[in-house]
Amino acid sequence: MKITITGTGYVGLVTGVCLSDVDHQITCYDIDQEKINLLNSGKSPIYEPGLDELIQKNISAGRLSFTADVKEAYSDADCIFIAVGTPPNEDGSANLTYIEKAAIEIAEHITKDCIVVTKSTVPVGTNEYIGRIIAERVPAGLTVKIVSNPEFLREGSAIHDTFHGDRIVIGSNDQEAGKVIADIYAPFKLPIVHTDIRSAEMIKYASNSFLALKISFINEIANLCEKVGGNIEHVAAGVGLDKRIGSKFLQAGIGFGGSCFPKDINALNHLANEYDYDFKILKSVIDVNRLQKERLFYKAKEAVGSLAGKKITILGLTFKPNTDDIRDAASLKLIQDLLMEDAVITVYDPVGMPNVEKLFGNKLQYAESAEKALEDAEATFILTEWDEIKNLSLEQVKRYMTKPILFDGRNCFTLEDAEKQGIQYYSIGRKAIV
Ligand SMILES: NC(=O)c1ccc[n+]([C@@H]2O[C@H](COP(=O)([O-])OP(=O)(O)OC[C@H]3O[C@@H](n4cnc5c(N)ncnc54)[C@H](O)[C@@H]3O)[C@@H](O)[C@H]2O)c1
Structure with missing residues (x-):
């Protein structure tokens, strides 16, 4: 054939x-x-x-x-x-x-x-x-x-x-x-x-929408944990051990991106509308995700105050590790928000920088390593959990930065470590270390 x-x-x-x-x-x-x-x-x-x-x-x-x-x-x-x-x-x-x-x-x-x-x-x-x-x-x-x-x-x-x-x-x-x-x-x-053909088409949309729903659900539990005092990592581990639920797609973070989830759930919602069906859960998944992508930015504004003229570093640009795909990545929204605030932005990603450079050109500075990106930073955002970013030592991070303030959208570090190093550390679904 x-x-x-x-x-x-x-x-x-x-x-x-x-x-x-x-x-x-x-x-x-x-x-x-x-x-x-x-x-x-x-x-x-x-x-x-x-x-x-x-x-x-x-x-x-x-x-x-x-x-x-x-x-x-x-x-x-x-x-x-x-x-x-x-x-x-x-x-x-x-x-x-x-x-x-x-x-x-x-x-x-x-x-x-x-x-x-x-x-x-x-x-x-x-x-x-x-x-x-x-x-x-x-x-x-x-x-x-x-x-x-x-x-x-x-x-x-x-x-x-x-x-x-x-x-x-x-x-x-x-x-x-x-x-x-x-x-x-x-x-x-x-x-x-x-x-049959129609069921096959639906299987794809139903699968992606269900996975997206799991992410938005755990993100909402995480947001509530921050308010009531709970640790989302422990909560997700406890929930995920239930075989009916499973531990996959229970990592709280800054929302889902990429070329598939956002577009597919929007397309399914659009299809439902065309057939006069009000798909309420799906609309909530979309809303929760939109808000989740902005959470770290607002946490930073609250913690740091005005970001104008501040040297801000972003580590991780792709929508997830091990790809160069930046379509609908959380980094794109954060970069836009930070540019609106007149922040001075340095970014680093092991493979995603050429794609980001195509969009933002010389509005950003592109560092050749995570360490270089951290130099003199007054606040740092972590958006993609690449191994080399997760494996940074907080001791090093503190040494490079002018002010050790970390906004971690992927919960890469333990609260104990941040506390021990004296780093101001804001993550998702866990208490802030201030
Ligand atoms: N990327 C994923 O992880 C993933 C996973 C599952 C399903 N999908 C779905 O698979 C499809 C493809 O996604 P992708 O990420 O591979 O897309 P992509 O944008 O990476 O690749 C599409 C390719 O098609 C080529 N192309 C466009 N029109 C063409 C034509 N008439 N003839 C020949 N080539 C043409 C483009 O030049 C491009 O290289 C999408 O519907 C996507 O939703 C993607």
Whole structure:
């Protein structure tokens, strides 16, 4: 079988590379020629641990190729996985422009029957829409079957998640097409959920929304802990040991970001509105998260007073560790708020700085290490729990800073350590050390 993957972003690239690693013949297609050039030289355009090595291995084995040529991508594909972006529109709905364009290009360039598989996260009903776009344009005599196959990998552990995911969801209204896709994934030996197309689309949104709900819930418990006097770390540990609840996604912090959770829950809320359903919990999850992202900033204003002219350091810019993705990261909102206050901002992140620099240019200073960023700082925010940030010693932190005031959005340090070092320490869901 000749398999084409459309879109070489976080999902398409990892999927293509992992499928080639289990002996499939994969062509990855992207409209971005620069990305394709980089990939053809064996380099990944995104930061994902282990990806470069796997790309080089499978190019050398002759199982993996990259192209920006639409004809080459589709003309004799048996199966096409669509993994293009579905970013949010202003009103929260999913922007399907890239999906539509991909569907049109597929219809115009295929030369034989094929299966089109949607990996992108798309609202319920979109796969049927893709089917209609293709059916209206495809040359007479060709049959295209549609399968929904939403993706659950996490950036930062995407390769592991692809090989060891919890499940593969295959939504198809045609049994045979569903079986072909299941066979492609068979070497991964993962549980497969076969369902209809609309249910598959819903599984993705329901999963992400439930995880986001867990985060917003624990953040609210954390906020209450601060008021009533409790320690969220202990509370979450005690709650998480209950197997019905589980300990994952119970880390209180500065709210969720990234390219998926915010956009997906907004898109589900938008879908609910379209169907005249008032999804109350989801709206609260969105609200809680918006407020949570501002909490540290307001704590800083309260503790420090005016931030104008103050030298403020931000450690960690990506929405989570082990990725260079800054989409909807808490750092972006904080930077904007601090700039509005005329603070003088120095940032450090192990891999996220080039992406932040594209947005903020010379409005910020970019340090070459966490230590350098801390030099002379009058207050420091911790926004991403990279190992190298978590492993800083508070003794060192205190030594570098002019005033040792820390606003830790990821609870990286113990209260005892902060107290021992004489650091003014504000974290999430725990008492402030002043
Ligand atoms: N990033 C994640 O962790 C993740 C996880 C699960 C699901 N998803 C979903 O997967 C989809 C892709 O997400 P991503 O983060 O990989 O996106 P991305 O923005 O990183 O990559 C999309 C790629 O598609 C390419 N592209 C756009 N139009 C194209 C076309 N017509 N033909 C070929 N290539 C085209 C772009 O150039 C880009 O390289 C989204 O729907 C997202 O919600 C993402």
